[in-house]
Structures are given as structure tokens and as C-alpha cells.
Amino acid sequence: EGAVMRYGGRGQPVLRSVSFTIQGGTKLGVVGRTGAGKSSLAAALFRLVELDQGFIRIDGVDIASIGLLDLRRAMAIVPQDAQLFAGTLRSFLDPFDERSDDEVWGCLRQVRLDTMVSAQPQQLRMVLTDNGDNLSAGQRQLVCLARVLLRRAKVIVMDEATASMDPDTDALVQTAIRSQFKHSTMLIVAHRIDTVMMCDNVMVMDAGRVVEFGPPHTLSEKSGGMFRRLSHEMETGGSLDDIVVANE
Template identity: 45%
Template sequence: GLSTIRAFKAENSFIQLFAKKMDVNTSAYIIVQAATQCLALILTVLSSFILLATSISIALLSNQIDSPDAALSLICAMFIISGFQCSLRRLVESDILMTSAQRIDEYRHLPREENEEDCKHSVKTSTDWPDEGRIEFRNYSLRYGANLPYALRNIDLHIESGQKIGIIGRTGAGKSSLFKGLYRFVDQSNVTGDILIDDVNIHRLPLNHLRSNLTAIPQQPVMFSGSLRYNLDPFNSYSDEQCWKVLEDVQLKQFVQNHSAGLQMSISEWGRNLSVGQCQLINFARAILKNRKILLFDEATANVDQRTDDLIQTLIKNKFHDRTILIIAHRLNTVAKCDHILVLDNGMVVNYDTLTNILNSYQ
């Protein structure tokens, strides 16, 4: 993001924004430290009074108390004060740390996703479903909470098999929400309408079956700590020859061959030992290997250079020519070759046509 900030000469505004956030964070920290010191002072004063009261009592009763007993009383008073101070401080610290336990408890009580047993009136599909890749939205609306506004509103959309659909719109227009609806990431109580894939209502499918038959490539490449082969084929469903073939398709075969471990080369979490472009190409290799009929690209080329972007566009043209593809993008050239463009605004479809017709409508 630094290059974008510098390109728009927005350094000062971001520095001011960062300074304000630092002030908020520091002010909260200072308040906690001030409260801690205040508590320590109160405890010290209270302890001093207890010790003073003990000393006065010993002085008044000097004729009735032996010297060893007086010394023992003072020592016990000092230990009681120390223990009291320590206990009270630990109590305050535990109260602060219980915030973490409260968050864990909130996660524990989150409603779980539906599983196969919860799916009412579930339908069984063929092993190669979806074999055509047709997608239909029927008066579909989605929101993220019962008291929140709808992120998608009354979406009616029909996508034919093998079509390439470019999805554009401002931030918050509902582009990513469309994908979340397809993957059923949102609780069904916050959804109205239906989504059909090859005439099958996805709300009547087990989640595992639905999600395993869709392929998504997000903006941030997803890489796991492990070998390259594990990242390509986590469930060991394909042969080494097939893995080498898809690496060749994305022009990474030579790079992997130059590594002494080959397919077993180590990949760090999030692919930190690779470039962003290489990580994204591995994601595309995984998609080619998986060979699903429907693919969802969410800003898949936003963080790569022009050469990698051109390679990805070539892959989409050659390797996914018979697939149904939904592409979220901000670059016009990314969706320029799509069959149709879907324009979203405030969660509603404002235009759905070819790129030429849409451009003509704004002239």
C-alpha cells in the first residue's frame, strides 16, 4: 500500500491518522498505569495505618506484652500488609486478564454452522456436480446480523454455463457478499431468497459438499506451513505427475526443479519465503488441479505485477475457458474480456450487460 499512498501524495494524512490511533492507544495505557499507581498508593497508605495501629497498641500495652511478642506482632502485621497488597493487585490483574477469557467464551457460544444432520430436506447430487456450472439468484438478500441492514438486496441473476462474469462496484457495494452467499458463510436466518447451481438449491446441500465443489482464489494468497506438494494437494488426491503438470502450466516448474527438495520444498505460513506473485500462481495451480466447474476470483490479481497479471489472464483464457467464472476486480482490463459485467451499488444490481453496452450507457 505504500506505493499507492505515495502516488496520491497522501503521506501526511496517513501520518496524522496513525498519530491519532497511537494517541488513543497510549491514552488508554496511561489511564491503566495511572489507576495501578493510584491503587498502589492507597494500599501503601492503608498498610501504614495498620502498622501504625499495631505499633500504638504495643506501646499502650507495653506493660502487658513481652518484647518477643511485640516483635512478632509487628512482623505479622508487616506480612499481613504485604500479603494483602499482593492479593489485591493480583485480583485487579486477573480482572483485566479475564477479558481474554471472556472473548474465548464468546467464541465458544457462537452458533455453529449447519452440518449434514442439520440440513433439512437435503438433496443428493451426482459425484460430478456441478457438471454444467449454471448459477441463478432468485430474489436473494443477505445481511450479517438480525439488526443490520442488508448487504445484498433482491438479487435476481442468471449466469449460463461457461460464462465469465466481471463484478464491479464501489467498496461496500456487496461484491464479496455475493461470494459469501455462494459459500453460505452467513447464517441462513439472515438470508432470504435462493441460489441455485445447476437447478439445485444450495441451501439444501450439506456445507462440506457445497464448498468442496467450488473453487475460490482470494486477493491474499492462502499458503500453509508445509511442503509445496501439500499446498497443491492437501488431501493427497493427485499424483506427482499431475502436480508437476500444473506447475508447468503456471510457469513455476523450472523454479521448483531448481530447488533441491523439488515438490517437497518447504513453504512457510502465508508463503513468506515466496513472492506474492509466486504464491498466487500456486493458488491458480491448485485451482487447475482441483478442476471444479465454478471458480470465484476475488481481486486475485490486485497484488501482482503486470507480467504475472498477464500470465493469469492467459491461464483463465486457456485453462478455464469452459468454466463458469465470477471475477471481482477494480482494474478494467481484468474484466474487459468477460462475457458480461455485473455492476453492484448498495447491495443491488444496477446494471448487467456486456462491457460495450455498459460503457455506452454512461456516455
């Protein structure tokens, strides 16, 4: 509520009096051009940068009052360009060795990676090269989704990956979001209209401000609204980022 944030405590705010509320277990699609404040919002949630003003509450608790370790263990992020560290698949999924092999396999099954992993000679001990270069872009994001499932995080921030992902893998990601995370609170930085339309609410950001907020179908019918323009433009292809720029 009333969140204001600057990088380094100087310059123009990158978040300007941002206020919104989402119910637990719902999906919020966040859209806007580069520089609109989407990444800054994620930085604020994980307290990578502290707010100058305002506050963020999760389950009624101000996150500024929570220890950083506890806060970040309760949340998870799935980046667009998923970075995997070198080592075994199991050590990446469960770095503190807190889950059983059966639990790990269960999460892999939920994101449809179990067949691929079981076909590897070392299975859960298969070696991931630096940045996961021996996996496709889609497989890397599915591995990150499996890691999030294993952690049982309360809040998940996901930067939708669309570039260089084949349609079949992309469909698996979309299915995982809808089915395996149906009880999780998710903020999805969305780049395509079909992803946005499956969310409970959409937040359109511009220059660090929230300019529209509401159910996607309601916003798509709002006369003169930015999201409605984006919806129509998306029918001709391109990304939401490109379209917001085109309408500036």
C-alpha cells in the same frame, strides 16, 4: 434469485434482492466500491452466511439443499491476498493426497510455475513458509490457481490481485484465466478495466444491489451508464473501486 442477506440476521441487508443468471463456463466480472456487496456475494455462494430470502441455484439445484462439504468441494476461491499455510508445496496443492505427482506437475505447468519449482532442491516438497512469505504476491496467486486447477472445481470465485504484482506475473495470471479456465464458470471481482473487458458479462454492484448487468462492450456504450463512466475514468489510471467512489 431475490437474494437478501444480513450479517447476524440483523441490521440493514448487505445483499438486496440480488438476481442474475450466468451460463456455465462463462466469466462474470463483478465491480463496485468497497461495501457494494462483492464480498457478501462470495459469502452467500459458499454459505458462510445463509440468505434471509431468495435462493442460489447451481445447475438447477438450490445450494441450501446441498451439504456444506459437498458444496465447498465443488467450488473454489482465489483471494486477492492469497494465504498459504506452512508446509510443503505439494501438501498445499493436494492436501488430501488425491492426485499423482504427474497431475500436480501438469497443473504447475499450466500456470507456468513448473520451471521455478523444478529449480528448487526439493521441488514439489519445497517448504512454504507461513502465509507463503517466501513467494512473491504473484507467485502466491499462481499457486492458488494451480490448486484450483487440481481440484477441478465447477465454480471459481477470484478476487483479482493487482497490488504489488509485477507485469510479467500479472500477464501469467491473465493468460491462465483465459486459457486454463476457459471451461470453468468464474466470478471475478475485478479491479481493472482490461480484466473486466475479457469477461462475458459484467455486473456492477452498489449498496448491495445489482445496478447494471450485461456484456462489457454493450455497457461501455450505454449512455449515462455507470460502467461507461468507469471505462472512461479508467483511462486516467486508478482502480475500479476508487472510480466508483469518485462518481458517488
